Amino acid sequence: MARKLGRPRVGEERLSRKQILVTALRLIDGEGIEAMSMRRLAAELGVDPMALYHHLPNKEAVLAGVTELVFSELRLPAQAEGPWQQQVSAFARAYRDLVLAHPNLVLHLITSMGAGSPALLAANEVLYAALASAGLPPRQIVQAADLVVDYLNGWALAAGLARSKHPDEAQGLAALLQQYPTEHYPTLSRIFSNLGEDEHPGGMEEGLVLLLAGIEAVAQDVAGSSARQQGGIANAETTAHGCGRKDGQFG
Amino acid sequence: MARKLGRPRVGEERLSRKQILVTALRLIDGEGIEAMSMRRLAAELGVDPMALYHHLPNKEAVLAGVTELVFSELRLPAQAEGPWQQQVSAFARAYRDLVLAHPNLVLHLITSMGAGSPALLAANEVLYAALASAGLPPRQIVQAADLVVDYLNGWALAAGLARSKHPDEAQGLAALLQQYPTEHYPTLSRIFSNLGEDEHPGGMEEGLVLLLAGIEAVAQDVAGSSARQQGGIANAETTAHGCGRKDGQFG
DNA sequence: ACCTGAACACCGTTCAAGT
């Protein structure tokens, strides 16, 4: 706070990349993603806006750095402990906790799942190892991992948005439905009226269990007949659907 | 193009809400979401920027209107035709086609799935009707629908981003992996090296099939023993996992 | 009613200048 101008002496630099990112994250967590402007961030640090550009090339880099910072906090489970379903569940919980700790960053978190930071590759290593221990062949491992990641991102999006918006805006389907006569959307009306008040699911586990059951069905299918040609989940479709039709519009 | 000033005569208004939204969508599809500024949009319409505010209250309303416009194009399948798995698949394909037709809008599409436009309630009506015809009780219908929607949004996000970014940026996990020695991420390296070049899944159907298998497992479970207490997917966990442990950290 | 134009309070970023 003392010095006002000029180059600081060695050891007393006022800024660092890390410090900028930590402050940016605090700003985002506290006031939302739109509050994080370069000028506002600089003000928060008590510094000229342009000083930031000596540590990070642009705003996009700041947001990428913040996202990387958060991902580095991912508390991955120890590998290969317990049944593969529990490994996947533990992975999912770690990701969920990360998102719920920083709901205002959710859009950046989920859009960065495909990026290449080491923290992310480490996370994928854990997920793939869990699925590999289920006995799936490579192609199905990738399919199952994509399924898990896509689901987690979709769930995180919904949960993050619900947390970062004002509670009055976060209307569920049930609430929206009450603005219309019941005969307008008969199935929705029937289902939600037959649902207890506190019976709404909403958690991540419920969906994950269904999803694991689906993966397991394929795993058993593969184990039961390892000599099927070209393997693949097309077999699962036949098995699971009970009707072998492969839709022509697909793909 | 002829008149320059003042109030237009009746019947020759230069602007309409619909026209603004259509132009905004064209701009987004053609040049990306960040190209859609109020000033740019006005220029595209050959009009003063402030003219827009007589038809829409602010930029957020423009984006919401564009999103609603796109959702109104959702080509929902006819209800209750064929087995429920095909109904869900048809619903999923309709949503996928919508996203792939407007990849630059993907973030707004997936964040609006929870909003309350009539088009969206109609879509949910179809999805819930399909799941209801699977014989699931209300609570599991909601769980399964959430699962499907979350997965579709997660998939749409990944697919939309891949399409709207430059192809060189859209690196898959396999490409990123090659920057590291194989012993760094042994499972990932093993799996992707055992995967044929054109064997990468990536489509929406593969995951959906796994997911439907999981729902079906629960549906059979419910049908097979309808007298189980409080029903619910906890049963599916026991059945599917083959290990009755309910993780304490869950929830 | 509908469009205009100036103005306000913001942005991200470049560039030349300070120490």
Next chain:
DNA sequence: ACCTGAACACCGTTCAAGT
């Protein structure tokens, strides 16, 4: 090297004025 300050080219939006 690191920070500053003015400047540029944008934003979204308000407000008073035109017809």
